Amino acid sequence: MQDWILLLVLLAVMTAAYHLGRRRAVIGAGGPSQVHRLHSLPAYYGLYAALWAGLPALLLLALWVGLQDQLVLMLLQAQLPEEMTAGLSEGRLGLLVNDIRNLASGAMLSTEITPELQAAADQYARLDQLGQWSMWTAVLALALTGGWVAWGRTHPGFKARNQVETMVMAIMVLFSSIAILTTLGIVLSVLFESLRFFSMVSPLEFFLGTLWSPQTALRADQVGASGAFGAVPLFTGTLMVSAIAMLVAVPIGLLSAIYLSEYAPRRLRAVAKPVLEVLAGIPTVVYGFFAALTVAPFIRELGQSVGLDVASESALAAGLVMGVMIIPFVSSLSEDVINAVPQSLRDGSYALGATESETIKRVIIPAALPGIVGGVLLAVSRAIGETMIVVMAAGLAANLTANPLDSVTTVTVQIVTLLTGDQEFDSAKTLAAFALGLTLFAVTLVLNVVALHIVRKYREQYD
């Protein structure tokens, strides 16, 4: 008895309900030639019946599949003989139940098969079977009832279209609320874990402290594991890498956008634009090892040849490569806003005897500036949240430094290192990742809101 067979049966019931509902409406109107007497098109009557047959039954099915297992296990545990469960801890009991289920489904066991165990397994199988049967009965009964009720309501004056539209809208509301609730859930869980963190470490230390050393002691006498959670070096590191990235991405992206939208012949643009956008399609992990294995050693050797001391994982290498990654982001957003400047403004400027470059400098860029700023802010929030490149190329040492040739670490890198591997979820070390994540989220959210606000305000100017 597979659940998917039930799904197919349900589908068949819905199809039947559709045809029956449609037929009843057409006959009620007085035959196919009298369809215009119906309030709605005949298909809506069919859909109405099908939806009533399908939706409640599907909801019940989903609930049942989700809850049956727990219900059966509860019944099973209640019925287990006293001698089997006596003196067992919560964990042991769980293992026992697991054994019973495995035996029932014919999988490998970790213990000997005793007659009691066999009996319990048989009992489990019976309960499970019973559950399946009652599910079939309940779901099908609900589907048929729903279909029948809807069918019964169908008469020529019935406003089936409005009803169907309401139901479809309800389905859409349901689905979009899933997306919104998921986001809300993530934010809340990060928020609550952060609050737990801030109950162990004061926010003052976190936001203003300059020493970051999240290793907490496992043993009392452990050396150098006091745990210090001053996140300032992380913030400055993030800022430095992002700033270097923007120094690369903004000039290159903006100038290429200006060239492509104002100067480039049409054929060149047709080739150059997709090529530039390929940059956006390269996985960040590829950029990451490109930064770590090619750019960082190159910068180090270059620095050494002029007598500079360069760390092998420098902020400069990570920032440069991240900048390259962001170029297509900046250029395509800027190109969009530059193209949105009306041709009439260009004509007006040319007609006054302005050259192309004067027109671009004095009319197009000022007009497009709010949009460009918005695009750059979006790019900044991407740079701040970017992880893979900095994990591979920026290093782990939380140095508080302004020297781009030094190794720095970023918020995202620390989140990754804090949560990689096996972790205990009640130590400040692990919870620090949530506090960092919340900070990151807040900053990028503010940047995005500001950027979108600027972009939207600017759009209204020409529409």
Added chain:
Amino acid sequence: MRSGELARSQESRETVGDYSVPDARMRCRDVEVWYGDKRAIHGVSLDLGRNEVLSMIGPSGCGKSTFLRCLNRMNDTIDGCRVSGSIQLDGEEIYDRALDPVPLRARVGMVFQKPNPFPKSIYENVAYGPRIHGLTNNKTELDALVETSLRKAGLWDEVKDRLDAPGTGLSGGQQQRLCIARTIAVSPEVILMDEPCSALDPIATAIIEELIDELRANYSIAIVTHSMQQAARVSQRTAYFHLGDLIEVGETNQIFTNPQHRLTEDYITGRFG
């Protein structure tokens, strides 16, 4: 009806009337314009005299706007547009290979169909041209030039207290006068106007028409218009275009009271167009 149309289409497309004027500001001879393979203007010859308003009328798609845009080489910005023939400004060939279109456009200004002030302040809109051409030496001179231009465009009294307000915040008619002020500020010899009142209400139109008449004292003006009343009100000479041909040109009075060509007569009496 059908045979009548056929008869008309076989009528001569030679320009009726005298297209030349003595001591012309702009002199065009046998101008042809091609968009790709399509010929938009067929050998038009037409002069623009000093201190006169020349209006160009004709049904949509007759080439009057295309011809106007040839006069300051605005067609250069359109891909696949070719111009042949001779167009002279004060005896100088403007399509000469050696001539730079950029200073030419400062001498032949243009006002567009839809007001297109820059998204800058009123002051900066007018100061734009003088700044890029370096026409003034200091702020005082620039201020004076902005004021004179706005006065000439009849806008000064309405905006003198809010020169820093954005030009896009003005009403449509004020915006169009701002665009005219902007054009005047670079002291052109010729002003081209491409249906300058088509986006304006009757009162704003009347103000602009009055302004055009005043501007005639200092500039030569070529205006494309869809309104025959407007052509009759503002211009001294009128040219009638039809499907890329210049059909008839003459004194405005004569064109509207006693047209020589059948097509001109049909158009101004409202039989088509």
